[in-house]
Amino acid sequence: MTMRDIDPTTLEDGGPREACGVFGITNHADAAALSYFGLYALQHRGQESAGIAVCDNGEIRMHKNLGLVSDVFGTDILKKLSGNTAIGQVRYSTTGKTSLINAQPFVVSHRGHTYALAHNGNIVNAHVLRRELESSGSIFQTTNDTEIFLHLFVKNLDKGFDTALVNTVETLKGAFSFLLLTSDCGLVGIKDPNGFRPLCLGRKNGSYVLASETCALDLVEAQFVRELDPGEIVIISKNGSIRSIQVPTPKRRSFCIFEFIYFARPDSMIHDLSVYEMRKAMGRQLAQESHVDADLVMPFPDSGNYAALGYSEQSGVPFEMAMIRNHYVGRTFIQPTQSMRDFGVRVKLNPVRSLLRGKEIVIVEDSIIRGTTTKTRIKALREMGVKRIHMRVSCPPHRFPCHYGIDFSSKGELIASGKSVAELTSYLGLDSMHYLSIEGLLASTGVKNAEDLFCKSCFDGCYPVSFDKDLSKDCLEKI
Amino acid sequence: MTMRDIDPTTLEDGGPREACGVFGITNHADAAALSYFGLYALQHRGQESAGIAVCDNGEIRMHKNLGLVSDVFGTDILKKLSGNTAIGQVRYSTTGKTSLINAQPFVVSHRGHTYALAHNGNIVNAHVLRRELESSGSIFQTTNDTEIFLHLFVKNLDKGFDTALVNTVETLKGAFSFLLLTSDCGLVGIKDPNGFRPLCLGRKNGSYVLASETCALDLVEAQFVRELDPGEIVIISKNGSIRSIQVPTPKRRSFCIFEFIYFARPDSMIHDLSVYEMRKAMGRQLAQESHVDADLVMPFPDSGNYAALGYSEQSGVPFEMAMIRNHYVGRTFIQPTQSMRDFGVRVKLNPVRSLLRGKEIVIVEDSIIRGTTTKTRIKALREMGVKRIHMRVSCPPHRFPCHYGIDFSSKGELIASGKSVAELTSYLGLDSMHYLSIEGLLASTGVKNAEDLFCKSCFDGCYPVSFDKDLSKDCLEKI
Amino acid sequence: MTMRDIDPTTLEDGGPREACGVFGITNHADAAALSYFGLYALQHRGQESAGIAVCDNGEIRMHKNLGLVSDVFGTDILKKLSGNTAIGQVRYSTTGKTSLINAQPFVVSHRGHTYALAHNGNIVNAHVLRRELESSGSIFQTTNDTEIFLHLFVKNLDKGFDTALVNTVETLKGAFSFLLLTSDCGLVGIKDPNGFRPLCLGRKNGSYVLASETCALDLVEAQFVRELDPGEIVIISKNGSIRSIQVPTPKRRSFCIFEFIYFARPDSMIHDLSVYEMRKAMGRQLAQESHVDADLVMPFPDSGNYAALGYSEQSGVPFEMAMIRNHYVGRTFIQPTQSMRDFGVRVKLNPVRSLLRGKEIVIVEDSIIRGTTTKTRIKALREMGVKRIHMRVSCPPHRFPCHYGIDFSSKGELIASGKSVAELTSYLGLDSMHYLSIEGLLASTGVKNAEDLFCKSCFDGCYPVSFDKDLSKDCLEKI
Amino acid sequence: MTMRDIDPTTLEDGGPREACGVFGITNHADAAALSYFGLYALQHRGQESAGIAVCDNGEIRMHKNLGLVSDVFGTDILKKLSGNTAIGQVRYSTTGKTSLINAQPFVVSHRGHTYALAHNGNIVNAHVLRRELESSGSIFQTTNDTEIFLHLFVKNLDKGFDTALVNTVETLKGAFSFLLLTSDCGLVGIKDPNGFRPLCLGRKNGSYVLASETCALDLVEAQFVRELDPGEIVIISKNGSIRSIQVPTPKRRSFCIFEFIYFARPDSMIHDLSVYEMRKAMGRQLAQESHVDADLVMPFPDSGNYAALGYSEQSGVPFEMAMIRNHYVGRTFIQPTQSMRDFGVRVKLNPVRSLLRGKEIVIVEDSIIRGTTTKTRIKALREMGVKRIHMRVSCPPHRFPCHYGIDFSSKGELIASGKSVAELTSYLGLDSMHYLSIEGLLASTGVKNAEDLFCKSCFDGCYPVSFDKDLSKDCLEKI
Numbered sequence A, B, C, D: 001m002t003m004r005d006i007d008p009t010t011l012e013d014g015g016p017r018e019a020c021g022v023f024g025i026t027n028h029a030d031a032a033a034l035s036y037f038g039l040y041a042l043q044h045r046g047q048e049s050a051g052i053a054v055c056d057n058g059e060i061r062m063h064k065n066l067g068l069v070s071d072v073f074g075t076d077i078l079k080k081l082s083g084n085t086a087i088g089q090v091r092y093s094t095t096g097k098t099s100l101i102n103a104q105p106f107v108v109s110h111r112g113h114t115y116a117l118a119h120n121g122n123i124v125n126a127h128v129l130r131r132e133l134e135s136s137g138s139i140f141q142t143t144n145d146t147e148i149f150l151h152l153f154v155k156n157l158d159k160g161f162d163t164a165l166v167n168t169v170e171t172l173k174g175a176f177s178f179l180l181l182t183s184d185c186g187l188v189g190i191k192d193p194n195g196f197r198p199l200c201l202g203r204k205n206g207s208y209v210l211a212s213e214t215c216a217l218d219l220v221e222a223q224f225v226r227e228l229d230p231g232e233i234v235i236i237s238k239n240g241s242i243r244s245i246q247v248p249t250p251k252r253r254s255f256c257i258f259e260f261i262y263f264a265r266p267d268s269m270i271h272d273l274s275v276y277e278m279r280k281a282m283g284r285q286l287a288q289e290s291h292v293d294a295d296l297v298m299p300f301p302d303s304g305n306y307a308a309l310g311y312s313e314q315s316g317v318p319f320e321m322a323m324i325r326n327h328y329v330g331r332t333f334i335q336p337t338q339s340m341r342d343f344g345v346r347v348k349l350n351p352v353r354s355l356l357r358g359k360e361i362v363i364v365e366d367s368i369i370r371g372t373t374t375k376t377r378i379k380a381l382r383e384m385g386v387k388r389i390h391m392r393v394s395c396p397p398h399r400f401p402c403h404y405g406i407d408f409s410s411k412g413e414l415i416a417s418g419k420s421v422a423e424l425t426s427y428l429g430l431d432s433m434h435y436l437s438i439e440g441l442l443a444s445t446g447v448k449n450a451e452d453l454f455c456k457s458c459f460d461g462c463y464p465v466s467f468d469k470d471l472s473k474d475c476l477e478k479i
Helices: A031-041 A075-080 A126-135 A146-155 A161-171 A214-219 A258-263 A275-289 A305-315 A343-348 A372-383 A421-428 A438-445 B031-041 B075-080 B126-135 B146-155 B161-171 B214-219 B258-263 B275-289 B305-315 B343-348 B372-383 B421-428 B438-445 C031-041 C075-080 C126-135 C146-155 C161-171 C214-219 C257-263 C275-289 C305-315 C343-348 C372-383 C421-428 C438-445 D031-041 D075-080 D126-135 D146-155 D161-171 D214-219 D257-263 D275-289 D305-315 D343-348 D372-383 D421-428 D438-445
Strands: A020-025 A049-056 A059-066 A085-091 A106-110 A113-123 A174-182 A187-191 A200-204 A207-211 A223-227 A232-236 A242-246 A296-299 A323-325 A349-351 A360-365 A388-393 A432-435 B020-025 B049-056 B059-066 B085-091 B106-110 B113-123 B174-182 B187-191 B200-204 B207-211 B223-227 B232-236 B242-246 B296-299 B323-325 B349-351 B360-365 B388-393 B432-435 C020-025 C049-056 C059-066 C085-091 C106-110 C113-123 C174-182 C187-191 C200-204 C207-211 C223-227 C232-236 C242-246 C296-299 C323-325 C349-351 C360-365 C388-393 C432-435 D020-025 D049-056 D059-066 D085-091 D106-110 D113-123 D174-182 D187-191 D200-204 D207-211 D223-227 D232-236 D242-246 D296-299 D323-325 D349-351 D360-365 D388-393 D432-435
Touching: A020 A031, A020 A113, A020 A174, A020 A187, A031 A049, A031 A075, A031 A085, A031 A207, A031 A214, A031 B343, A049 A113, A049 A174, A059 A075, A059 A113, A085 A113, A085 A174, A106 A146, A113 A146, A126 A146, A146 A161, A146 A174, A161 A187, A161 A232, A161 A242, A187 A207, A200 A214, A207 A214, A214 A223, A214 B343, A214 B349, A258 A275, A275 A305, A275 A388, A275 A438, A296 A305, A305 A360, A343 A349, A343 A372, A343 B031, A343 B214, A349 A372, A349 B214, A360 A372, A372 A388, A372 A421, A421 A432, B020 B031, B020 B113, B020 B174, B020 B187, B031 B049, B031 B075, B031 B085, B031 B207, B031 B214, B049 B113, B049 B174, B059 B075, B059 B113, B085 B113, B085 B174, B106 B146, B113 B126, B113 B146, B126 B146, B146 B161, B146 B174, B161 B187, B161 B232, B161 B242, B187 B207, B200 B214, B207 B214, B214 B223, B258 B275, B275 B305, B275 B388, B275 B438, B296 B305, B305 B360, B343 B349, B343 B372, B349 B372, B360 B372, B372 B388, B372 B421, B421 B432, C020 C031, C020 C113, C020 C174, C020 C187, C031 C049, C031 C075, C031 C085, C031 C207, C031 C214, C031 D343, C049 C113, C049 C174, C059 C075, C059 C113, C085 C113, C085 C174, C106 C146, C113 C126, C113 C146, C126 C146, C146 C161, C146 C174, C161 C187, C161 C232, C161 C242, C187 C207, C200 C214, C207 C214, C214 C223, C214 D343, C214 D349, C257 C275, C257 C438, C275 C305, C275 C388, C275 C438, C296 C305, C305 C360, C343 C349, C343 C372, C343 D031, C343 D214, C349 C372, C349 D214, C360 C372, C372 C388, C372 C421, C421 C432, D020 D031, D020 D113, D020 D174, D020 D187, D031 D049, D031 D075, D031 D085, D031 D207, D031 D214, D049 D113, D049 D174, D059 D075, D059 D113, D085 D113, D085 D174, D106 D146, D113 D126, D113 D146, D126 D146, D146 D161, D146 D174, D161 D187, D161 D232, D161 D242, D187 D207, D200 D214, D207 D214, D214 D223, D257 D275, D257 D438, D275 D305, D275 D388, D275 D438, D296 D305, D305 D360, D343 D349, D343 D372, D349 D372, D360 D372, D372 D388, D372 D421, D421 D432
Parallel strands: A296 A360, A360 A388, A388 A432, B296 B360, B360 B388, B388 B432, C296 C360, C360 C388, C388 C432, D296 D360, D360 D388, D388 D432
Antiparallel strands: A020 A085, A020 A207, A049 A059, A049 A085, A106 A113, A113 A174, A174 A187, A187 A232, A200 A207, A200 A223, A232 A242, A323 A349, B020 B085, B020 B207, B049 B059, B049 B085, B106 B113, B113 B174, B174 B187, B187 B232, B200 B207, B200 B223, B232 B242, B323 B349, C020 C085, C020 C207, C049 C059, C049 C085, C106 C113, C113 C174, C174 C187, C187 C232, C200 C207, C200 C223, C232 C242, C323 C349, D020 D085, D020 D207, D049 D059, D049 D085, D106 D113, D113 D174, D174 D187, D187 D232, D200 D207, D200 D223, D232 D242, D323 D349
16 A cells, blocks of 8 residues: 555646735734735635735835645734735745745835735746846846836836836736735735736725735625726825826726636625626526536536526526535545545545436536546546436636636646547546537626627637737637 | 634534544455545544554554544554554544543553444443442543443453443443454444444445444445444454344434434435435425525525525525635634624625625524524624525424533523524524424434434433433423 | 654664653642753653643643653643642653553542552563453553552552552552652652662742652752652642651662663762762772773763763873764754765764874763664774774673663663673774773762662662562572 | 743853854765755754755755754755755854845846855945945845845856856955855855855865865765865866866955854864864963862853863863753743743753852853853852852953854943953852953964964954944954
8 A cells, every 4th residue: 555645636626726816905903914814715816825914114024935824824923913004915826836935925125115016917928028137137036927026116116106117017918916015004006907817996994905806805894995997006105095007908808707717706796797696697508508407407516506506597407416525624635545546536525325326417517627536526426326417517618728827827738628528528428518608608797898808818719918929919729 | 903823613603513423444454544534534523533543463553633634644644553454533522521531542451452442422321330430449541431331341351252242332321333443353333222323334345344424435435234223233353254233222213313404414324314315305394384485595504505405496495505615714713803803704604795685585504503603694694785584494493402422411502492483583683583393304304203213302302311310211391 | 865854862872761750849839830840850861751740629630742841841731731739750661662642640530539640660560460450350541550550559549548559559569759649739759669769859948849850959949858768658738748658668778870870960969979979980980990091081972971070080091072962963864875874973973083083092981781873983983093992881781681660671682781891892893991890880889888779780680679470589690 | 920932042141153054065966965964063053044955957956944954854855955066054144134035045046047055154345235236226035145146246247157256256345155056056165355254175075065164074974175265266067177266365364263262163173273172272271371279170061161171181170060961951941930030041051069069160161242141050050059150261352243244243242342351250240250361362273373364353353354434444442
């Protein structure tokens, strides 16, 4: 018997893991504690590292480490993070290897000022900019693109604070939502001109809050004010004044539609749209596109829950929670021997045999990225005696990598880029399979001109911001 | 701001926590690893400590500690637990304070033999027996009743192994499912004559498995053979022979009905009944007893899920998962200040505002024990703008303590023992409230003569095994 | 390259490791904290586990774990150990395998009373007594002999507390210094009739202190009152009264002479004798017995320091500290590959090349038990260019195992039991070697009739208390 | 009782703590493991953080953390640090606050190359250089002066590698011994033109070793080749070629004489001088300058050991080790209450009462910096009944801060800067006190023209390299 401690996420479905979540708050005596709770609410956006920086009387103090928010912060540490303005970040690496050195916030000093920066997104011209900066003598200590923002920013500071910000934003290309904390306790929120990643503004009495999602506002009892506009720079001063600078933007927006499909928490509102209700709408649309007269419809918990509910609602097929989640699965567990290889999946999710034996079922998934655990889970269902299995996926096939902050950055990782739906059906051991159409997906949003609002490049290869000189903004393939 | 690390379970609903789960396996080269997985599947039955003892060539090795299975065992430790027969236990203290000394398995030696014992249940005549044993010079090292079994057993060993077991079982009163591992690698499973706690037998090729619930058999890919009978002692020898001794039993069984309502995992079968389906049946019955024409029906995740599904199915009120669970909540988090007191609840469960604002809703709970978080959660829903809230509980009010292994052992802990339903409705801030009737509960089981099969003493005070001389076996109160 | 974390003590000289140290205090508000410091001072007597039990209002609370005192106790734990009377123990296993279950104090309850026991020594008739107790139905949870005391004690309690103590002491054979804490906050100190192990009484204002060595009294600022007599039972009540019971004793005492040679701290007084000065006297005697006209005399730090000083004083050979100890050696370090095998020794002790090159030196060791690191250290000196190496050992050769609480319990472990001095000289790579004679050792004590006072069985095999029916009290071999 | 975990070093004598130790090795398959052992031997030079960087096939991997070498590195981590060239550092902060961000080696990337740097020393014009660099757009991530080297170096790289090194070394002022590892597996060793800090070259078969002290060469079995010259840059290429560049140097050297007095390990050779023997010579000189006809001479272990031996040798006063060190003192222990305040000192060092009572003694200290524990230790001796106490210090009074890498950087920390010897004698509770004269100190070195070789600015305020524009190179005060 060979055993080693493994990370159970490697047994997971290889689902996409978001880049980051950011949270900031001004003018609150418990700034660090509120950031801690805010990051807790955003933990689904990044689980590799967590960090909080606070400004206290002209000094910036910071703590960050690899691990979950609950691992990284304890009472003792939070107590030391006194100060009235704070930013925090949770991170899953997209650019830059996983290591403490890439954890955020990122803090530097320059001419007596200190700056802390937290980033959600991906700068597509990072390599070009870095090469230029190094030519002029800059050295880099991390492999992440956040450091580039700071180099550019300080080089522009002679022109003034606002101009330095605008110039920097205009130089960077790609998806980015930044929070910048300055040692005079100012807080700056920045959203890229295309508006890829969410960033919203809230208010809690005399404090302003900036957060990746509204669920973080809910938790800290802040009132939602509005989503930042694409290309908007919001500057909140220590004394509570707030002002906004607008950088020129392209006509078309590029809100990441995958935030709605998978990433964002269902209790969040993004761009004034309910994630929960949009997911149900996708499920209803899916039932319209591809109905099966099955005994029951079920999700793989928990991400397919809402689309499955919508599917059931539309189709009349009864909704059942036929896989039971074990809530006590730790971060690591013992790797089984070859003969117990499938234990890994059932440790986390066990099918309800009495419900499934002899049945024809529909499984609703929100998305299939790498497909690894999907296959194993379907096998586990078969072993429980399920007769026929139909899979319905509430988004189109992922055929193109994302360059804007999601971690499937090469085609090779995407199972649907190499296999047709027919091949996948066979590969996964299904009786039938259907992906939501792109048209159906856009229709599910309920938004007029959805085509002009969302980035859906992972489905159609139409990249709104070029990430390479050789790449036109046109779609990679016409599909 | 005052902060301290607290256990988030103290922010939980104060729901009942089961005594224990036990798992044993014979004749398998990976006995410890399989026990590890078996305990993982039973983790919901006890989260305070975990332990595994293995028999290897006449020697018993053991490891146990406070914490979850995933905390207590790593690869290194499992490797040291070589041996072909093993027992394991997860525990939540009912008798005996929480401490390592009470963790199980409990190992003793006597005349060159070693015995390891794992227990699920509660011995109601423990105090009397202990007093007698101490009078004859026995000393005790723990405060739990498991130690009593071993004192009695070795004192009877002169009469032979089987007789010692039978005498011990006949002397003990109460609820108990024991696994005994002997240093000649025999495994004994014992269920008390009333059959309070589940204990089932499985088979995995040449190995026998004994486990509290079938979900543990599923995980380790063992085939379910049968539930042990009340008063049955199963003795499995090292060479694989199995035999059974039957101790006299009372006519009426006393299967704990609360295992079906709350404790057992929904993917388990107990007494050949599907826990999942019985919970749905309770929900349907609840809808029949007390329908409301609401906008939606929702559970508090995850325990009310199945009854809520049944309620929706019967009533036609749409089922929604309107509270979102944060899967990254660690074991401890920072206690908020007074002004953020309610964060604690929303860290774990956040209501979906867009779904709830202005609605009339039905919440289905499986049970209300102490009622602490129920109240806070309802408050959180109100703050999201819910118009009217009706609570439906899929069991009768808990008015009497349990003396058979569940941790509400005094009336004072039971909110329903001190408050009428009307008072509770007002106390919890509800618009209406209904508990499933005892008759409805029994009907939901789908079993004939259910009245003679189940212990429902926590609802009616009719205790099937007296736990005190002053207590008749009659019901405490006629209700 | 193969590396693994190893315990540096395995690279050590395999010197003897004492059984245990005990400390107790009555009637002090900081009983646990003082015990913590007392155990710190006694840490050299046992490094495997540490524990403290306190009595507080009729309740005994205890904490123990594997590790050093500084590992086992932190502020939080000490705070929880409130109470006015306490006992503590540090332990190195002699009887009983190393494991948490054998850590002490050992706590049991019986008829409403709780007892905590800490032990230093070894009961030689433990197996016989255990067999008898098991025959009458007693079960055992540890493999150490301390548990036997408690079984015997409670079985005799019907005859009264004092008689139970006396009967128990008279039944036990061997070396034992016990501290017993009772749940009415009484403290009992017991020394075996032969007086093998030290146990002294001290006073700190209104509190009594019992400790293995006076260095623990020094640290907690208690005044030394007296050493307990062999066979003395001291009973200190909660209200501060103290009384003494004397059990019959043999005419000859058996103070362990190895306490003076190696175990005890040099700053301790035992039996009114200064350990430091006795060690110097042994060194002077050694120089008289076997002078060498060398360039320098040096110890292997730190145990040979004092004898080396005495040797230098007597012989006029200059004393040098020619091996430098690295004070930062952690508990574990990386095992070097074969090619760096000798790094392990030099990590801890490095010779001073400039002092040693081309010199003729005398090394003074206090004792050689297993001889493993002695050989390696001598090799390291040779590599530094030392010309001639003479070893002088300040005790006779260890040729017989100890049965009274020191951990060389078999002849096989003792290098001098299998090799003559000439063979050892060659094996260790020395130019000459001399062991202190038994007569010289006794003379060094400066005590009249030393022959009748000390146990020196590890040198001559004359065991003062028989540890087996087949063994007479006569010497094993006449030497 | 108020308790908190404290660091026992705060109970220490507040002795000076060295800045850093560095170690590098080329062309060895176990480069990281050898660096680990090398740092172990240099641990006395810095205990706050430890780090190792290795070059493997053009990539630099690094691990560093707060803590001792044994805490920071385990087998798993060392295994990951594969590569044939490595540098390591142990650090105690002098410039730059203690925090992980200041731990070394410091790694940056620039134009496809990676550089790792380890530093021992202090750059006195760091602030000026940093201001200039920031003006040209450089950002800084640490507060230590090591980062400045790298900024300067890459800005000069256009002129070629060697010229970049020379220009950088000529721009920096102060004390510095650098090791630079490049991603083409080259290793560079640099010693500042004044030669403040030691740095020696060794050879181990086909590998070169660079280390702060020869004791590190001993441990890894490397042969000592030579000390680097002041202003020397040694460049060792991947293929094993070695070359040297000499930067212009001032006529007078400035070897830190305090390395000999206190910092360096006694088993090291520095500038071809034995530290051990020089310390004995200081002790002999001390006896000549100020003899007392006492009963015994003793050190406070362990730093005063060697001077005390020399004192005894010269004076004939017997040497005794009259304070016993407890080798089991952990990194933290419980802070005693006010009433046990002095326990802290005795936990670590306990006087031997039997040796000291009624005696007149000489204590030899190597130096007194802050004097905090000196006072407490003398009090402890008095309580043991010592009659008269004479202190002899084997260096002159520390009256001036060090600006070259030792951590007493302000006069306020130096007890001798505010108190005359007479005042100190009274403050410390001594009967007499004598410091070694500067002339005596220089004579003890046995070096001709010692005046022109050593930096002794902490005694006389004559700073060889100006650290401020306002400061001339002349002595601060004529003494």
